[in-house]
Amino acid sequence: MLRFLFRRILIALPTIVIISIFVFLLQKLLPGDPLLVLAGEERDPEVLEFLREKYRLNDPIPVQYFAWITNALQGDLGTSLRTGQPVTELMAEKLPVTIQLAVMSMIFALVIGIPAGILSAVKKGTATDYVANVVALSGLSIPNFWLGIMLILLVSVKWQLLPASGYVPLSEDFGQSIRTMLMPSFVLGTALAATLMRHTRSSMLSVLSADYVRTARAKGLSERVVVLKHALRNALTPIVTLSALLFGELVAGAVLTEQIFTIPGFGKLVVDAVFNRDYAVVQGIVLVTAVGFIFMNLFADAMYFVLNPRLREA
Amino acid sequence: MVATYSDTQQDNLPGAELLSLTGLSLRFRGQINDVVDDVALEVRRGEVLCVVGESGCGKSVTSMALMGLLPADSAQISSGILRIEGEEIDLSSQTLPVSMRGNRVAMIFQEPMTSLNPAFRIGDQIGEAILRHQGGTKPAARARAQDLLQRVGIANPAQRLDEYPHQLSGGMRQRVMIAMALANDPQILIADEPTTALDVTIQAQILDLIRDLRDETGMGTIMITHDLGVVAEIADTVAVMYGGQVVEQGPVAEIFDNPQHPYTIGLMSAMPRLDAPGGRLAIVPGTVPTIANMPEGCRFRTRCAFAAAACVARPALVPVAPDHAVACHFAPLETHVAVLA
Numbered sequence: 001m002l003r004f005l006f007r008r009i010l011i012a013l014p015t016i017v018i019i020s021i022f023v024f025l026l027q028k029l030l031p032g033d034p035l036l037v038l039a040g041e042e043r044d045p046e047v048l049e050f051l052r053e054k055y056r057l058n059d060p061i062p063v064q065y066f067a068w069i070t071n072a073l074q075g076d077l078g079t080s081l082r083t084g085q086p087v088t089e090l091m092a093e094k095l096p097v098t099i100q101l102a103v104m105s106m107i108f109a110l111v112i113g114i115p116a117g118i119l120s121a122v123k124k125g126t127a128t129d130y131v132a133n134v135v136a137l138s139g140l141s142i143p144n145f146w147l148g149i150m151l152i153l154l155v156s157v158k159w160q161l162l163p164a165s166g167y168v169p170l171s172e173d174f175g176q177s178i179r180t181m182l183m184p185s186f187v188l189g190t191a192l193a194a195t196l197m198r199h200t201r202s203s204m205l206s207v208l209s210a211d212y213v214r215t216a217r218a219k220g221l222s223e224r225v226v227v228l229k230h231a232l233r234n235a236l237t238p239i240v241t242l243s244a245l246l247f248g249e250l251v252a253g254a255v256l257t258e259q260i261f262t263i264p265g266f267g268k269l270v271v272d273a274v275f276n277r278d279y280a281v282v283q284g285i286v287l288v289t290a291v292g293f294i295f296m297n298l299f300a301d302a303m304y305f306v307l308n309p310r311l312r313e314a
Numbered sequence: 315m316v317a318t319y320s321d322t323q324q325d326n327l328p329g330a331e332l333l334s335l336t337g338l339s340l341r342f343r344g345q346i347n348d349v350v351d352d353v354a355l356e357v358r359r360g361e362v363l364c365v366v367g368e369s370g371c372g373k374s375v376t377s378m379a380l381m382g383l384l385p386a387d388s389a390q391i392s393s394g395i396l397r398i399e400g401e402e403i404d405l406s407s408q409t410l411p412v413s414m415r416g417n418r419v420a421m422i423f424q425e426p427m428t429s430l431n432p433a434f435r436i437g438d439q440i441g442e443a444i445l446r447h448q449g450g451t452k453p454a455a456r457a458r459a460q461d462l463l464q465r466v467g468i469a470n471p472a473q474r475l476d477e478y479p480h481q482l483s484g485g486m487r488q489r490v491m492i493a494m495a496l497a498n499d500p501q502i503l504i505a506d507e508p509t510t511a512l513d514v515t516i517q518a519q520i521l522d523l524i525r526d527l528r529d530e531t532g533m534g535t536i537m538i539t540h541d542l543g544v545v546a547e548i549a550d551t552v553a554v555m556y557g558g559q560v561v562e563q564g565p566v567a568e569i570f571d572n573p574q575h576p577y578t579i580g581l582m583s584a585m586p587r588l589d590a591p592g593g594r595l596a597i598v599p600g601t602v603p604t605i606a607n608m609p610e611g612c613r614f615r616t617r618c619a620f621a622a623a624a625c626v627a628r629p630a631l632v633p634v635a636p637d638h639a640v641a642c643h644f645a646p647l648e649t650h651v652a653v654l655a
Contacts, residue, residue, distance in 0.1 A: 125387065211428040217383055218423075219443045219494065220416035233433045309478040310432060 004311070008301050012294045019290045020072070024065050026286075027279050034081050034277040055081070072287065078280035080273075087284035090269060097167055098265035101188070101258070102250035104181050108189025109196055110243065116193070117200025121208060122227055132197065139194030148187045148260040155183060165262040184261040188254055192246050199242050203235040210234070237307045244300035248293040331397075332534040333357045333380075333419075333502050338394035338405060340379055347608045348392070350376050351558040354631075356551075357502065357534035362525070364537045364545045364566070366581070367555035370602055373538045374424075376555075377504050380536075381421050382409030399501065417447040420495035424507035426488035430479035436463075436490055437475030443497040462493035466523060485516035492523065499531065506538045521548050542585050546570065551637075554578045557602065557613035560631060564638030574640040574647055576618045612643070620644055 035051050036043065052058050056067065071078065077087035120132035156164035168177045207213065208231050216230040217223075255267035262268075266285065273281035305311055338353040350372040357363045365373045378384045379391060386409075394405035398418065403410060410419060423429045431439060440462060441455035448455075456475065463471035466489040479487055488508060495503055505524065509517035525548055528535055539545060545552055545566065553563040554575065562575040573579045580598035600617040603609065609616050615625040624643045631639045634646040 211423060211425045212431040214383060215423065215429045215491070215494075216431065218381060218416055218421045220412045220414070220446055221442070222412065230431050230434075234431070307433065310480045 004305070005298070005302060008298055012298060015294060016291055020069055020287055021065065023283055023286045023290070024068060025061075027283055028061060030277075034279050068283070072284075077284035077287070080278050080281050082273075082276045082278045082281075087280050090281060091266075091284060091288060094264060094266050094269045096169070097263060098251055098254065098258075098267070100170060100177070101181055101185055101254055101263060101265055102247060104178075104185035105188035105192065105250055105254075106243070106247050108186055109192035109246065112190065113193035113196025114200050114239065117197040118204055118227065118232065120197070121201045121204035124205065132201075136194040136197045139190050139197075142191075144187050144191055145256050145260055147190070148184065148257055151183050151187065152260070165260075167263050167265075181263075184254075184257050184263060188250060188257050192250070195246065196239065196242065200235065200239055203238050204231060207231045207235040233307070237304060240303045240307065241300040244296040244303070245293075248289075248296040251289060251292060330359045331356065332359050332361075332399060333536075334397045335376075335380065336395045336397075338376060338379060338391070338396075340375070340384070340389055340391040340394070341605075343388045343390060345605055347558075347605050349558050349605050350379065351613075353394075353555070353558070353560050355536070355553055355560070355563075357536055359501075359534055360528060360532045361550045362528060362535040362537055362548050363551045363553060364539055364549035365553045365555060366539060366542065366545055368540060368602055370605075371555040372558035373540075373555050374506050377421070377506050377536060377538050379405060380410065380504060381415060381419065382412075383421075413447070416443050416495070416500075417498045418500055419502045419504065420498070420500035421504040421506065422488070422491045422495050422508050424510050426484050426491055426508075426511060429491055430487055432479055435476055435478060436482070440490070440494045440497055443494050447498045458497070459493070462496055463490070465496070465527075466490075466493045467519070468493070485512055485519065488512060488516075488520055489523070492520075492527075496527065496531075500533055502534045502536065503527075504536045504538070507540070508537070509544060510539070510541070517544075518547075524548065542581065554581070557608055558605070559613060559641065561614065561642070562638075562640045563631070564635070568635060568638045572635070572638070574634050574638070574645045575614075575642050576620050576644075576647075577614045579647075580617075612641075620647075 035048050035055075035057070039047050039051060056064060059067070068078065075088055077091075079086050080090060083090075116132050116136070120129040123129050152164045155161050162183055163176075163180045164183075166180055168180050170177045204227075208227070210231075212234075213226060213231050216226045221230070251266065254263075254265065255271055257263075258265045258267035259271065266289070270282065270285045272278070273285065334354075334356045336354045338350055339348045340350045341348045353372070353376055355363065355365065355376070365376065367373050375384070375389075379389070379394065380396060384391075391405050396403040396405055396410070398410075398414070430436070434442075437456055437459050440459035441452065444450070444455040444458050445452070460471045460475055463474055468474055468486060468489050474482070474486075474490075479490075482490065492508075503524070508524070509520050512520060521544065524535060524537075527533065537544070537548060549566040551564065552566050552569040553560050554569070554577065555561065556577045562569065562573065562578045569578060570582065573582050577598065584597055598617060599619075603613075603616060611626040611628050612618070612621075615621040618625070620642075622643075627643075629641045629643045629645075631641040632645065633639045640646070
């Protein structure tokens with residue numbers, strides 16, 4: 001297993017290098033000069049030239065890349081052109097927020113999506129299955145921002161049950177922190193639950209007709225044990241991979257939801273950075289999320305071993 | 315030999331009735347004909363009943379119906395009474411109770427490669443069957459699982475307990491399946507083509523094993539097969555199925571030496587023999603009609619050399635010799651062949 005993981009990490013390394021080059025070049029190719037934003041209204045050529053020197057924007061692009069990547073490897077992703085704050089510091093501030101949001105959303109997604117998928121597979125072709133599918137389809141088609149706004153209107157404005165927006169750190173007030181995050185994570189979670197439900201359903205359906213499920217039934221096991229132990233254990237493998245990827249997406253892309261609920265997380269940070277042409281911040285975030293994504297993939301691969309004994313000695 | 319047993323014998327003696335199935339008819343949703351049509355089978359203690367027929371003749375479906383393993387949403391059983399050691403189950407409204415499944419009635423399948431769950435250890439899969447029906451502790455179940463592996467002829471049983479199915483060969487996996495089936499000392503073993511997917515040498519070993527276990531435990535066995543070699547090897551009694559119906563049944567010697575149904579005769583002459591002169595094998599002309607195209611009356615009449623006007627009516631299964639019954643209007647054939655010729 002260690003050998004396998006080691007190999008996967010070796011494969012991941014060039015991927016990360018390519019991503020970093022891509023991220024770097026993408027920024028260079030984008031229209032818009034960050035210095036124009038930084039220099040403001042004056043746009044004095046001398047000032048611009050001074051800033052260019054200062055941020056080493058006159059160097060050849062490979063030189064700029066190596067300077068950037070060397071620093072990045074040492075944990076220095078540069079400073080924000082806008083606020084002057086180190087990018088790592090900015091991200092360290094926002095990361096816990098986004099991770100809390102992602103974890104809570106994932107819990108919603110798993111708790112709703114997997115049981116719903118199992119149920120609709122077991123009750124295939126019945127009313128339960130159709131209802132679950134309609135709900136899932138709605139979950140996929142209803143835009144997050146609309147659901148978010150409706151929830152704010154209903155739960156916060158009308159019933160005044162939960163706060164409409166904002167963020168309270170977990171360490172400050174645990175209960176309040178969970179309460180503020182409840183609606184946004186529900187909005188994100190239900191969208192993912194729909195995807196998870198569809199995949200769990202099809203995965204379960206293929207496994208339920210497997211010969212070993214018939215064997216389990218022939219042993220006289222109860223239907224509950226047959227489904228939840230013998231079938232689910234085998235159906236879970238693709239679901240675990242999917243969940244890991246979905247989690248990666250959550251960390252990277254809760255942009256809209258964070259905007260609606262004004263949560264100061266990664267999504268908001270990246271949107272602000274893009275609008276401000278804040279090179280360093282955008283690069284830093286994209287790089288870190290990409291690496292994070294790759295690690296989630298590695299994690300999913302490692303989970304394969306736990307779930308699939310056939311891989312263990314490979 | 316079967317004819318010598320009588321119903322007055324005590325229940326635990328060899329030859330006492332163990333399982334009987336009468337009037338089983340079922341179809342799959344959307345079909346216009348029954349895939350199993352009024353099938354009756356009987357197994358006595360210590361006896362191996364072979365159900366023989368081409369693929370699609372309904373033999374596997376019959377065994378699945380016995381076990382209650384047919385999908386309830388697509389298989390519609392219209393009638394059928396199953397009697398196991400005197401206990402009566404109306405298959406049209408109920409299935410074999412789960413408490414009997416894998417316990418008094420156990421089953422092994424055609425596909426040893428895929429019939430074990432790839433995610434669990436061998437020992438746990440056998441142990442599960444023990445714990446389910448006998449209760450007890452996990453270590454006790456494990457010890458029993460090890461004994462069972464030993465009994466079905468697996469070397470290093472202690473080590474095998476902790477292995478996963480993919481680490482075993484097909485023959486070994488079928489042995490594990492048999493061990494699992496024996497876990498609760500079943501009175502009846504249903505074996506659905508247990509040797510079809512195996513090499514010939516392994517086939518013989520598995521058949522030997524089943525026969526030995528039958529001798530040791532006195533269990534009754536229903537062996538589903540299309541292989542007459544297997545039948546010759548292991549059967550005490552035979553039921554020949556065609557198109558979802560039992561067309562002939564009787565003691566194995568009777569079926570081989572004195573087949574009476576044209577289909578059985580066709581099957582027998584399609585079997586290669588070493589003691590016969592070389593040349594082409596006789597074949598049954600044509601193919602089995604699909605279930606939607608089954609003819610009225612005798613389902614074999616579209617392929618039968620003796621087919622006549624009378625065959626539009628369904629022939630009843632009538633005795634031609636003690637314990638030997640045939641569903642053909644012209645049985646016993648000798649008396650009719652002259653007339654037909």
